[in-house]
Amino acid sequence: MTVIGLVGAGHMGSGLGWALREGGHDVVTSLAGRSQRTARLVAEAGLRPLPHLAGVLAEAEVILVVTPPGAALDAARDIAALAGPRTAGRLVVDMNAVAPETATAAADLVTAAGFGFVDGSISGPPPTVRPGARLYLSGPRAAEVAALRWTHARPVVVGDRVGAASAVKMSTASVYKGLMGLMTQAVRAAAAHDVLEPVMADLGEDFGTPYEMALAAAKAHRYVAEMREIARSQAAAGLTPSLFEAFAEVWTDVAGRPLAGGDPETVSREITARGVADGLDG
Template structure:
């Protein structure tokens, strides 16, 4: 996601820099087309805007690393991670303690691509500055001046998108184990033919990212609980993704998982 956002902003005319210091060969490959600097300190020293895109569980650590790498310059920080409004408020406090402004952001949709329509929700007093950055395939939408609002949007939309995927994985794995998969798929196809057709790929790709989704489900549970809704549902979703993350299928990178369209094969790979 981060590399695709970088290429989209670069296509819009921005100079985009990043670093792959200490990262995996896969991450280095995904960073193709971006200008690489030796270290995070170099990135922070150069940039006017520093964007964080990482697994939710790492958001605070990354924020601390960015703040620690900041010298006399004062870049605008943009956190696009899938975290609760409360977590985002804590990240803003970390930034503010170092004299830095933070824009809250969240991403809806897949990695941006030329001509695509990935939505980036933004909030905070300087959100408009980020929204004005042109990006091919990015639709920036400011949802308010208050940090936490963009994260609130993500927590609600992701609960539907990723929660629904978890329900499909649970239901179809159960049907496969009990020998009634064909009948279940035929029934579901009456109302959801497109989703049935795409179920194998959808479950495979989600499983390849399941370890990252566990933290996101925890953040959703905390958000819903704070809003007076039941946190137990997404505590359960976190358990679903933790189980998926322990399967053989989780070892596939998302690029390879996207090629696994055979539902029965995908479900077989999820079996204990």
């Protein structure tokens, strides 16, 4: 059975690791420099911790990289720096929410060091939260990753071109996180003008529930770099980057508010729109 390595075993990474472990894979990761929260998530997912990244690269035949978007290239550099005879031909799968150009840059770094590379992206919550996430994959070896014994997640090969899977994510995330940003701003403005109740009655939950807004706030610090990656992706398509540069400013502001201080798994499903507004006012 293929040994899987994880670089970045946070909420999403540990969830993907769990989905593979449930399929029978041995999943390893390093906790060096990671938080107590990450150690807890790794333990709950049943993953096997190793002391250092070098050990992960030596043992794992496939390495999934699941970091915040702004750390994607640093992760690629760290992997490339540890290349050696024991890592030749190992397959690195960049699952980060980055622009196609960033995915291509990551590919250049790791392939120059002797690794294989697959571009990937994730649409949906961690499998430990809700089964069914789509895992978009592209590149000449994408089928190898799709053939792993995934459970609670669905791999989708979108082509053999590195960057295609990331392009899917940039388009879908622009809608999902853009709408959530709009809803969050609408709730904040409505509360400031003391019209929150009629605004929520009019909008309903079609554009986001209070729980979903609070969950987004808990992840806002990650969204900032992702919005900039979307802006870069849209600029490469000949579109203005201004819209998602503005969303980066929105999520930067949200990330500094009290509601953003918790972890995603601790957000209460009972939170109200008023609770969201209050948590973003301070």
